[in-house]
Amino acid sequence: MIEGHGDDIYRYGGKVKYNFSSNICASACLGEVMQYLANLPELPGSYPEPYPASLEAKIAEMEDVAPENVMVTNGATEAIYLVAHAMTGSVSAIVSPTFSEYEDACRLYHHTVRHVNCLSALPADADVIWLCNPNNPTGKVTPISELRSLVAQNPGRLCVIDQAYADYTLCRVLDAREAVNSGNVILLGSFTKRYSVPGLRVGYAIGNARLLDIVRACRMPWSVSNIAISAAHFLMSMGGRAASIDAGALHIEALRLSDALRDAGIEVADTDCNFILCRLPGSRSACELKEWLVDNHGMLIRDASNFHGLGAQHFRVAVQSPEADDLLVNAIKEWM
Amino acid sequence: MIEGHGDDIYRYGGKVKYNFSSNICASACLGEVMQYLANLPELPGSYPEPYPASLEAKIAEMEDVAPENVMVTNGATEAIYLVAHAMTGSVSAIVSPTFSEYEDACRLYHHTVRHVNCLSALPADADVIWLCNPNNPTGKVTPISELRSLVAQNPGRLCVIDQAYADYTLCRVLDAREAVNSGNVILLGSFTKRYSVPGLRVGYAIGNARLLDIVRACRMPWSVSNIAISAAHFLMSMGGRAASIDAGALHIEALRLSDALRDAGIEVADTDCNFILCRLPGSRSACELKEWLVDNHGMLIRDASNFHGLGAQHFRVAVQSPEADDLLVNAIKEWM
Numbered sequence: 301m302i303e304g305h306g307d308d309i310y311r312y313g314g315k316v317k318y319n320f321s322s323n324i325c326a327s328a329c330l331g332e333v334m335q336y337l338a339n340l341p342e343l344p345g346s347y348p349e350p351y352p353a354s355l356e357a358k359i360a361e362m363e364d365v366a367p368e369n370v371m372v373t374n375g376a377t378e379a380i381y382l383v384a385h386a387m388t389g390s391v392s393a394i395v396s397p398t399f400s401e402y403e404d405a406c407r408l409y410h411h412t413v414r415h416v417n418c419l420s421a422l423p424a425d426a427d428v429i430w431l432c433n434p435n436n437p438t439g440k441v442t443p444i445s446e447l448r449s450l451v452a453q454n455p456g457r458l459c460v461i462d463q464a465y466a467d468y469t470l471c472r473v474l475d476a477r478e479a480v481n482s483g484n485v486i487l488l489g490s491f492t493k494r495y496s497v498p499g500l501r502v503g504y505a506i507g508n509a510r511l512l513d514i515v516r517a518c519r520m521p522w523s524v525s526n527i528a529i530s531a532a533h534f535l536m537s538m539g540g541r542a543a544s545i546d547a548g549a550l551h552i553e554a555l556r557l558s559d560a561l562r563d564a565g566i567e568v569a570d571t572d573c574n575f576i577l578c579r580l581p582g583s584r585s586a587c588e589l590k591e592w593l594v595d596n597h598g599m600l601i602r603d604a605s606n607f608h609g610l611g612a613q614h615f616r617v618a619v620q621s622p623e624a625d626d627l628l629v630n631a632i633k634e635w636m
Numbered sequence: 637m638i639e640g641h642g643d644d645i646y647r648y649g650g651k652v653k654y655n656f657s658s659n660i661c662a663s664a665c666l667g668e669v670m671q672y673l674a675n676l677p678e679l680p681g682s683y684p685e686p687y688p689a690s691l692e693a694k695i696a697e698m699e700d701v702a703p704e705n706v707m708v709t710n711g712a713t714e715a716i717y718l719v720a721h722a723m724t725g726s727v728s729a730i731v732s733p734t735f736s737e738y739e740d741a742c743r744l745y746h747h748t749v750r751h752v753n754c755l756s757a758l759p760a761d762a763d764v765i766w767l768c769n770p771n772n773p774t775g776k777v778t779p780i781s782e783l784r785s786l787v788a789q790n791p792g793r794l795c796v797i798d799q800a801y802a803d804y805t806l807c808r809v810l811d812a813r814e815a816v817n818s819g820n821v822i823l824l825g826s827f828t829k830r831y832s833v834p835g836l837r838v839g840y841a842i843g844n845a846r847l848l849d850i851v852r853a854c855r856m857p858w859s860v861s862n863i864a865i866s867a868a869h870f871l872m873s874m875g876g877r878a879a880s881i882d883a884g885a886l887h888i889e890a891l892r893l894s895d896a897l898r899d900a901g902i903e904v905a906d907t908d909c910n911f912i913l914c915r916l917p918g919s920r921s922a923c924e925l926k927e928w929l930v931d932n933h934g935m936l937i938r939d940a941s942n943f944h945g946l947g948a949q950h951f952r953v954a955v956q957s958p959e960a961d962d963l964l965v966n967a968i969k970e971w972m
Contacts, residue, residue: 310685322683331677338674341667344835344867347658349646374710374859381856401857408854499680499862518744520717521737523710526835527863531680 309600317598318624320617323436323465323575325550327496329535329542336534343526350521352529358536359489359504363476368509371516372532374523376464376490376503377401383428383460383486383505384409385518393426395419397437397577397607399462402430415608419450428458433473434465437604437616439554439571441471448474451482458511464490464503467545468573476506483508486515494543495535501525502532550574553619560629561617565636575618577604579611586615589635597631645936653934654960656953659772659801659911661886663832665871665878672870679862686857688865694872695825695840699812704845707852708868710859712800712826712839713737719764719796719822719841720745721854729762731755733773733913733943735798738766751944755786764794769809770801773940773952775890775907777807784810787818794847800826800839803881804909812842819844822851830879831871837861838868886910889955896965897953901972911954913940915947922951925971933967 309316337343356370363370373379384392384405392406396415406413406428414423419442422429429450434441442450451459451474466473466489479485491502502524505512535542551574558568558576567579580586586603593599604614619625645652673679692706699706709715720728720741728742732751742749742764750759755778758765765786770777778786787795787810795818802809802825815821827838838860841848871878887910894904894912903915916922922939929935940950955961 309682326681330679330681333680334674334677338670341670343666344669344833345662345666346645347834348837377856377858405856497680498683498858501684501858501861520713520741522713522834522837523859525837525861525864528861 312594312600315594315598316600318620318628319600320620320628321600321602322498323468323573323618324493324496324498325545325574327542328544329495329538330497332538333497333531333534337527337531340530343530346526348522348524348526348529351516351519352524355502355524355529355532356504358533362536363506365476365480365506366509369476369480369506369512371505371512371519372524373503373505375492375501376462376488378523379488379503379505379515380460380462381405381408382515382518383458384411386515387411387428387458390427391423391425392428392430393422394430394608395432395435397609398430398432399436400607402432402460402462403608406430417609419446422454426457428460429454430460430462432462432464434469434471434573436465437575437577437602437607437610438569439573439575439577440569441469441473441572444472444474448478451478451485455484457484459485460488461485462488464488464493465573467494467543468547468550468575470547470551471572479506480508483511486511491532491535494545497531497535500528500531502528547574550619553622553625556622557617557619557625557629560625561632564629564633566632575616578615578617580613580615583613585612587612589615589632592635593631597627599628599631648930648936651930651934652936654956654964655936656956656964657936657938658834659804659909659954660829660832660834661881661910663878664880665831665874666833668874669833669867669870673863673867676866679866682862684858684860684862684865687852687855688860691838691860691865691868692840694869698872699842701812701816701842702845705812705816705842705848707841707848707855708860709839709841711828711837712798712824714859715824715839715841715851716796716798717741717744718851718854719794720747722851723747723764723794726763727759727761728764728766729758730766730944731768731771733940733945734766734768735772736943738768738796738798739944742766753945755782758790762793764796765790766796766798768798768800770805770807770909772801773911773913773938773943773946774905775909775911775913776905777805777809777908780808780810784814787814787821791820793820795821796824797821798824800824800829801909803830803879804883804886804911806883806887807908815842816844819847822847827868827871830881833867833871836864836867838864883910886955889958889961892958893953893955893961893965896962897968900965900969902968911952914951914953916949916951919949920972921948923948925951925968928971929967933963935964935967
């Protein structure tokens, strides 16, 4: 794994007061989840289902597909590694800059990795296409018409479309039934992002059953803990109260913050989500800014220099409250 | 994964009153663990350490080795799969009958698998030797002198010694420092077994740092959840109160239960632990006995017919209270 993913708050002890480094909005329901778990003291004392069929059935219902079209994993990360494993030795085209785990997983399983910067530049020999949509770290969403063309025009290629951030945009993404019917798409979903529970580790893949069976064959048993399975069931039963991301409001704030950062002399990429890819002017270092912000203002941003295709000037921020965002802009101005 | 591992209690709803199917003793501390977690509502809201270094350091201290000699995993199962991955394409000798995940992991990573029934029958071409010690399902412990000979006489082979059940026997097993110093041993340890928390998914591997680094290179990040890491720290801080297995008393009860089962006409293998491998006489089916016991007495045993080298007559039981064990013997007599 690369050093320095987002939300490396564990490195900074109690120093961080404002966490702009993670794209995930804080949930108000976590206390309730933990109280629910506390009332189930038997949970850690029993093996989980070897494969979380109960949760797969519930997600299938939510996504309007059959249970065999869903594979629950230890975070979406496990799904990424399982797909890479199932496709060992493939040529993988990765639409970059993007989440680095696609490349790490592909390299672990001996893929030939080709980075491309847009879907129109796909190499002819690609067996697998990895697309993060909405994309991390840019927050851009590929238009639904382009997605459908991609899938229709590449029947012999596997399209892995990571929709972990789907709840953070108002833009249309591929729906589960389309993915299942296509036969060449695996969609990735994330409880981490939807319910703001990165500490739990629950994700899933959706796809045609025949396709998913090839991936399932690479699974180890018991990879999702009993506590994670129960918490995931509970979160789903809470419905909109637990998954209460206001993508529209977040995006409006992201546009406002983008403007303020531009005014401060930062280069800011367009976003369709709640997070923003930024570039410092000249040769100034995002890494230095990050350390300075933590030390002087207790603010954590994401140094984005380790995304393939980005440089030492890049960083990423996710919007917080307008007040916190204003403080960030002022702090960056001070540093500049 | 094979169908029908032990503790498949999730299949039987509330029908099971006595669970002889899992080798793990119930813990009295689970409520305390869950209460501790409930007081940390922020846990699910933050990413865990990508690799649980804080826990690795604490286990290293406990085992009197350096932190780089410890790799914490999502249950010992993840360690098994990672070792198999790191050794892709090897010839693996598996001392059988034993835990089926060694073979499953080896096959997933294209090993040539050779089952042997004792250490003196190791094939000349084996690259990796898999030994479960104490062994599941037999409960037998390989004498320490034989273990040391194995390690010393096979410097060019990797010895994977799964000591998950070490706390369930009074017999001597390999200690962590011996494993680290040898350079060709990876020891597997299990929070599941020591603290009776199979629902949590925390295990670890111990070995020479150079050797372990090869395995670490196959890891994905965040495979151990924040909740699991915190619970594991808490369990370790509780010391003997959380890990309170009375191996001596359990073994005495296992010997008593073995005698009673033999008197009932069952063939019983010698055990050094709290669990017993049994064989029904003639052509009677362990699977039928299992279903009958659940339906008529709410008792769950482990059908052991799916262990490589065992047959339809084999089952495994772990001792419970003497009263419960007597009820089991009476129920089996009734069925016979």
